Amino acid sequence: MTFPQYVSHIAEALENRDGFTVAELTSFKHPHSKSHNFMRVPLRELEGYCSEELESPFDEVVAAHVRAIQAVGDNNYNEAFVCQCALVQSFLKGFQTQKDENWGLPILMSLSLDLRWLATQAEKHCDRSKEGEMLEKAADLLMSCFRVCVTDTRASINNTKRWGTMHIVNQLFKIYFRIKALHLCKPLIRAIESSSMLDQFKVSEMVTFRYFTGRKAMFDGDFKQAAAHLTFAFDKCHRHSRRNKHLILIFLIPVKMLLGIVPSPILLRKYHLECYASIAGALCSGNLRELDMGIKQHERFFAKYGIYLILEKLKVIAYRNLFKKVFLLLGTHQLPLQAFSDSLNYVDGSEEISVEEVQCIIANLIDKGYVKGYISHSHQKLVVSKKDPFPLCNTVLQ
Template identity: 35%
Template sequence: MESLIAAAGRAVETRDGRALAALLDADARTEPLASHLRPRVAELGALCARALPEPFDELLASRLRALSAAASRQFVEAFAQQDACVSAFHRVLQEGGADWLLPALHVVDRAIRRLALQADAQLRARGEKADRLHDAVRILTRSFTITITDRAPLEVSKKWGALAVINELFRVYFRMNNLRLCANLIRAVDGTGFPPFEQFPMAQKVTYKYYVGRLSMLNANFTQAEEQLMYAFEHCPRESLKNKRLCLMYLVPTRLVLGKLASVRLLAKYALHHYAPLCAAVSKGDLRAFNEHKETHQSLYIQQGVYLIVERAKTIVYRNLFRQLHALIGSNKLSLVQMAAALSAVGVEMDVDELECILANLIYLNYVKGYISHQKRFLVVSAKDPFPALSAVALAP
């Protein structure tokens, strides 16, 4: 423990932010650090004060107390100590020329989020109010404000630390299901004073694109969502199978709505087998198989937050189904009564009025070129390209 404190003193003296970040990121669950911390927690303030100037001594002492409490599974106390650590960090960060501390800021911000989740779980288990994640929002928002409002020249600006803080806030907002607050973060990144996005570390860019892609998907901006999630997927390291799978979990249904189907091989590689029959049903226009699969996996899709996106893919199923009926009947003038009978023959019960509503919607969305004669109960489709390619259809939110 003494060697860790001494190393932190040297890191502060030499302004080595990466070294300080590595020390603050120590894991007290592993020996021998945990065994040294537990009996000497009361001494930490004095030990750190001898090796570090104010408020770095308070910063490190609070962090070590948080690690000790977490090692003993006292997560509520660990969160309180981490809160004191980040508060001390904010005081240092507000000084001029403190941009070297940004790597360490990422460490303490990540720790406050993780400890908030653990503390809330512990509080819920006790039957107490679990509100530490809300406190984490307050703390992280302070980090965001300090970084994003820095007026130092760009090369030494604390704004280079803003994207990592934004990603932590994304994680919290998604966890709290409070996505409306994400708009302010996106506006900050898109603002004129923000550093060039391309110059941030790849890991931060991938995380940002992943969350913005999910937001675009939920807002039915599927073209944007595909672009953002594809960026995140393609730039994840090959060995990061878990993160690549997370990207695909939302990229596959997004592309499905756009009429782009994932291969069975890709789905098998990332253990997303449940999407394979869904893609097959969309491709074949098999409405019955689509509905059965959706109902079977309803709880999974709701849990993943993609149920409404999967439901929206039904439009593509209808389009492909009616295209097959058109090819089977062999005429550009299709009787709605005949179409309903054909659907019934393949196990899809639908009366003529419902069929007419669905076709009207497909025509409105440009999936079908034609018109409906309501009085005569006919669908008349264009002689040329009656079912435009899905890539040519512009999806409206």
């Protein structure tokens, strides 16, 4: 495709208000972005031809897009990102003036995808002192896109720009999680969850949204909410999207284990997450030593996804499970503290655990609600409730 043919196709699509075709022709996913014909178009000829053939602001949009293509061809991602920012700003000027119509939404979505991609590529080629700067600029521009969409409240449901809010929010989530600015997600989550259109967005967009809101809830310590969001994302994710299901399970599995639900070996093998196998086995048996070994064995993997400290919280569940086994074995509600000390020394074996240390562990379990009872210091016993002395984990984490 020659450059004049390319511009002609865009002009025709604009005349027909065909947002999908324009989006395709201004995307880096389209084959034209790899064409050598576009690399040789001089800047003066480019801008002059676009201004003659295309209506404003699309003359600026197309010119900036071709300049971005040329910059990528020269491996200059910083310049490409600058061009993409100018492109999005030019498009927004025209887009926000469109009343009671949203045919440009596919274009906005496509441009926002390329904006985040180019920001990410530019980050890889910039100085470490400027790390995160490009992504922050992209986020600021995406917030402008979000405001244009979310404030379009007067248009009819079919013509409103609010259909673009979920897509933009998901792009912002990807940036905020990358630059570790999770606190900026909260107002976006509130805006989407309070929307009257919440149940009408595309399933694919909802899956992405729930995936990130689940991760946010997990880092906030709201494990029940995290499990609900991540379970929705996993169940609704397309069955052929194995990679996406794998990513969701990386976070869903530890959250479920904190709620007392252990993954099956079949599930772990299916999604290549055998790194959780030894941890799940140790959790069920209450073997603290194996639990520690399982976490440390895959320490880099868990640290990479930010779940290492979450897995450390499983130790309290392991203590609870081990002590419940002692309770079932002895068959009494008055349990000698020495029995707990012996059980810990048996499964650990690395160093002697005293009765005093056991008292601290049990006191912590009682305080957190994993054990119902009290310690009788005079008799050196744990006296547990006759009704549900070891509550289910998912009832403890309210």
